[in-house]
Amino acid sequence: MSRERLCIALDVMGGDRAPDAVIKAALLALDKYPDTRFLLYGDERRIAPLLERHAGLKGCSEVHHTPDVISNDEKPSVALRKGRRSSMALGIMAVRDNKADALVSAGNTGALMAMSKILLKTLPGIDRPAITGVLPTKKDNCIMLDIGANVDCDANNLFQFAVMGDAFARVMLGLPSPRIRLLNIGTEEAKGNESVREAAEMLRTVGNGLNFCGHIEGNAIAEGAADVIVTDGFSGNIALKTLEGTASMCVSFLRDAYKSSFLAWLGYLCSRAALRKFATKLDPRLHNGAMLLGLNGIVVKSHGGMDETGIANAIGTALRLASNDINAKIVEEMERSESALYPEA
Amino acid sequence: MSRERLCIALDVMGGDRAPDAVIKAALLALDKYPDTRFLLYGDERRIAPLLERHAGLKGCSEVHHTPDVISNDEKPSVALRKGRRSSMALGIMAVRDNKADALVSAGNTGALMAMSKILLKTLPGIDRPAITGVLPTKKDNCIMLDIGANVDCDANNLFQFAVMGDAFARVMLGLPSPRIRLLNIGTEEAKGNESVREAAEMLRTVGNGLNFCGHIEGNAIAEGAADVIVTDGFSGNIALKTLEGTASMCVSFLRDAYKSSFLAWLGYLCSRAALRKFATKLDPRLHNGAMLLGLNGIVVKSHGGMDETGIANAIGTALRLASNDINAKIVEEMERSESALYPEA
Helix, strand or coil, X not given: CCCCCCEEEEECCCCCCCCHHHHHHHHHHHHHCCCCEEEEEECHHHHHHHHHCCHHHHHCEEEEECXXXXXXXXXXXXXXXXXXCEHHHHHHHHHHCCCCCEEEECCCHHHHHHHHHHXXXXXXXXXXXXXXXXXXXXXXXXXXXXXXXXXXXXXXXXXXXXXXXXXXXXXXXXXXXXXXXXXXXXXXXXCCCHHHHXXXXXXXXXXXXXXXXXXXXXXXXXXXXXXXXXXXXXXXXXXXXXXXXXXXXXXXXXXXXXXCCHHHHHHHHHXXXXXXXXXXXXXXXXXXXXXXXXXXXXXXXXXXXXXXXXXXXXXXXXXXXXXXXXXXXXXXXXXHXXXXXXXXX | CCCCCCEEEEECCCCCCCCHHHHHHHHHHHHHCCCXXXXXXXXXXXXXXXXXXCHHHHHCEEEEECCECCCCCCCHHHHHHHCCCEHHHHHHHHHHCCCCCEEEECCCHHHHHHHHHHHHCECCCCCCCEEEEEECCCCCCEEEECCCCCCCCCHHHHHHHHHHHHHHHHHHCCCCCCEXXXXXCCCCCCCCCHHHHHHHHHHXXXXXXXXXXXXXXXXXXXXXXXXXXXXXXXXXXHHHHHHHHHHHHHHHHHHHHHHCCHHHHHHHHHHHHHHHHHXXXXXXXXXXXXXXXXXXCEEEECCCCCCHHHHHHHHHHHHHHHHCCHHXXXXXXXXXXXXXXXXXX
16 A cells, blocks of 8 residues: 555445444454554444454544444435435545545445435546446456446446546556456447447547457456456446356356265365365455445445455455545546547547 | 147258258257258258268258358348348248248348348237347246347337247246246336336236236346346347356366366366266256247247257257247237237227
8 A cells, every 4th residue: 555544434334244244344454454544434332342342443443423324225315315424424424525535335335326426526527437346257357337326328428437447457457458348249340239339439539548449248258358348337237247146056056066966075075175266266255345436535335245354355445446546547547538539629 | 749740941051060060950859859840951062961871861851952151240231132042041931931830040140130020020019029048047947038139129129028038938948927027237116227117017017917026136047036037138148148158157267176186186076977967057058049039930049159969959949939839829918918008909
């Protein structure tokens, strides 16, 4: 981490296993990044006893009490009206007011996005924020955006996602020139809907700086054919969740196969250590932490069902993005791309 | 099979392994369904020597010579203009003229759909045909449509897909009341784009006869949460291909794991028989055969890269659909649904 003592705001009440899993995640993250400070937003009566057991964490944390929690089934519109004093809203305000370098929340995604848009606003040149996730492939991880925030996207939105995804992949995957592709139903130029075809044209035009490699089909995601996969939030969400569901199905088939005979079980015992590596590659906890990219501040969303390991990974993501000043990179790339696209302006 | 001596037209020149794989597939299918007759469309000089070796197949086949083939990279518009004497077009005409009960082709999907629409026309009440595929799940197989023919779909299209998918699932999965769901990015009513929300409303209204169970997210496909998954051709194609790619990634990770140590390899040898069952469940050849549903005639598309086992499965699909008169079922269900939706008409 380049800056000293980065500060992470935590929505301690967000997620299915809150507050325990969030506090334990902070402990795990502190172990790995001992210079971190935390602002803990949530119910003090529940947080205090958890902190009592961990003097190290207590020493670098400030607890900000609020009894208000946004539940998982709350509609974003209701959350906006009623949730002004919720742990989630206070966490976002901490980022807005530069008290924290990033927020991590495992709470309601729709509410988190709606509140973040209003409290943080979008970055210059960005019309809509996109949720950006990390996916496993046969080779290295890749990133995909949008994975659920924007159901309908025009070419401009997709173009901006590509610019933001490029910056994100440079930071998170450490790539000097990430291969950007548009998710489509064929690799030919004429394939797909109008937004995708127009965005491809824009990405080809802008050239300079962005390594646009054309379209990618669903089956090539897992092949590792792209580092950044750009798509609308409807298709992206479906692709991501289909990937997760299929991986889980494969593990389930495998488990059934091993249980089908004594010999198969014996084989499992022999291969167990190697199979653990297989399972690790597919472990969703290791890919946890989706950034709400395009906002004036860093907001990382953990999957709601995650345990402390998963949430700790989301905290790690937030620290990496903050220490690399991801948003400055996006603004810079956006300016360069705009002047390449509209040289007369 | 209810009717005797069903006749299948084969586009012998379609697919990456044509004509050999297509002829071998006919042999495999004949072995399983000995009453079948075949009309073979393609280059006689290449077909005749293959048939010479198999008197049984030769005895129940008629060869119709044509030197014209539609290549895989031909644009549908060009295929329409130039391909009138191609093996694919002649096969479609055989279905149109009631010389064959169904066509099976492993050729160019876009050309097959474009030609079929013009030569066969759509069924009464159906605006657009949809490509319908079979997918593996943790439980039984499910079907999904559209998987690539229609990039943009309105609510009416999706509604018609649901009706067609219902008939297809009754025949292919043998279910009395298939669970129909719309692919979406959440299960709440308010989620998704306008077409999906409106189609849901229509499906709820029509009630009678259709077992509509709401929305389904990508991760629940592999859980087996639906028998019929209805979606536009863009999202459907992406979901199907992402599923295929992820399954292939899992197999590849597993292979790497087994090769990582001697003990792991020993374990593999013990578990081999059981693992074969695992591989079988994911074998795309067993799910091969996508119907172009909604046409005045049965057209089954085999994946272009399939071997004889895969194409033989597509022939099996065609026979099952023909013997159960799938299109009569669709017309009947469409009429019933229309009078439920528009009782005043």
